[in-house]
Amino acid sequence: MRDAIPQGTYKVQALDRAFAVLDLLGESETPLGLAQVAASLQLHKSTAHRFLMVLERHRMVERTSNGKFRLGLRLFDFGNRAIEQYDLRDRAQPHLRRLVAETEETAHLALLEAARVIYIDKIEPSRAVRMITRIGASNPVHCTSVGKAILAFLPQERAAEVLKRIRFERTTHRTIATPDALRTELEKTRRRGYAVDDEELEEGLRCIAVPVLDAQRLPVAAVSVSGPSFRVTAQKLPAIANHLLQCVRGISTDMGYVPSGRAARAAVSA
Amino acid sequence: MRDAIPQGTYKVQALDRAFAVLDLLGESETPLGLAQVAASLQLHKSTAHRFLMVLERHRMVERTSNGKFRLGLRLFDFGNRAIEQYDLRDRAQPHLRRLVAETEETAHLALLEAARVIYIDKIEPSRAVRMITRIGASNPVHCTSVGKAILAFLPQERAAEVLKRIRFERTTHRTIATPDALRTELEKTRRRGYAVDDEELEEGLRCIAVPVLDAQRLPVAAVSVSGPSFRVTAQKLPAIANHLLQCVRGISTDMGYVPSGRAARAAVSA
């Protein structure tokens, strides 16, 4: 789960350490004391202390009343600036809400980054059980519907690049485990116009997704509907897919992507 | 606008520099090239380069196709972890939506941090003009309704601490400019049960806010309704305040804060 050691030609030890601290605090459910941080990261308490103080000055961490540390709200500020450029999120929200109202299941909006998808928004039906996903979290492309939806409609070479970077870890027994299997799946996705994740990420969870295309007909994101397999049944898929297609069409026009050209048809027609 | 130089007893130059880089990229509307970053921060190009490479490895920045840099999505991840603990946000959302539906104006959810308020959520009525605020952004307490709402219901000593840290900058001619004026205003806020910002932050913008109280009857956040002064008129204030009070009562019970005790009455009754 934890990412590998941050190797690389360029190094700034202090930064690696600082981010390790943030990572640690981010992973932890509960705030951590100085001693715990120092021990976990094998830093001298004196060093850990200095880092925490500096991070606190920058409001990247904050102290709870009992003196323990947790992530600070400055990160929240930065995070929101980071996705600001993708104002996609704001524009998409109303459409996602409608989608959720129609399907009564959870909707996600996700972006592709390297070989992972990042969830930038999530809307849940009011009475649903909370889903585990967190906005900002990421998953490998190959075991998510959003990942496959984007990948399937990416130009050949871009897709190939992503393919190469996938490590094909499995999280359930249905997870796609080989590049070839994924390629076949992508072909299928292109044909029917939407991607399916049939318990490939998590047992009992089924998702459908379609890509959001920009003016150049390139996928910039994907929208998905997810729910427990017993509710999101195979028979319902086409109907849900239709809602999805309408939804992304709405987003696209809202973003000012003119839906012209025949390439559009390919992804939109069921 | 830009914060002062990050002085302080504890120093880790590398971190200050790294955050300066992130800050710079965050402020900038458009992605920046290495040369621009180096120049703006008075760093040697080779130093700036190394920082950017390391930051990129950590996905704190990313490169656009033309090689320029902007904030990376890792920050978004961190940011969302940072507010995760405050699951307040998730719980509050449905209530805010209802509030927006009722009032047809923008609603904000904000937290107090040091002497500033941080907006952790915003809901806009579908057809409204976009407001300028950004989730994650912050404003000084003294010129916002949310700030005053929280401050007014904080225990004497906590409030005094915050008071001391305020620098009373003015942004309009109506901005509260002295500690005494603020104290009077807070008294008024306590009496009527809601706080008002009458063009004190921005010309033509009027806001009302009430605090969200936890089980100990301490304010943990505030909810506000904001709109152009010509729509949010003085006569409408009490009506809007009522919607607000209902809204925060909903949030409080949703969070599991038992609404017992007479202290509750003080804030709830208009």
Place this chain on the structure above:
DNA sequence: ACCGACGTCCCATTAGGTGAGAATCTAGAG
């Protein structure tokens, strides 16, 4: 009162970061 765990602070040592500058790449002009 004593002990142990934790946080804060100081300072001499040296590992780690710095920046001059050379090498390489890129884009635009001629």
Place this chain on the structure above:
DNA sequence: CTCTAGATTCTCACCTAATGGGACGTCGGT
């Protein structure tokens, strides 16, 4: 196409800035 200016990438000897050993203070438990 070549030339040139500007930006980016890379290398390395120097020296500053970060390190961590350790002393001191504080809190809570026995």
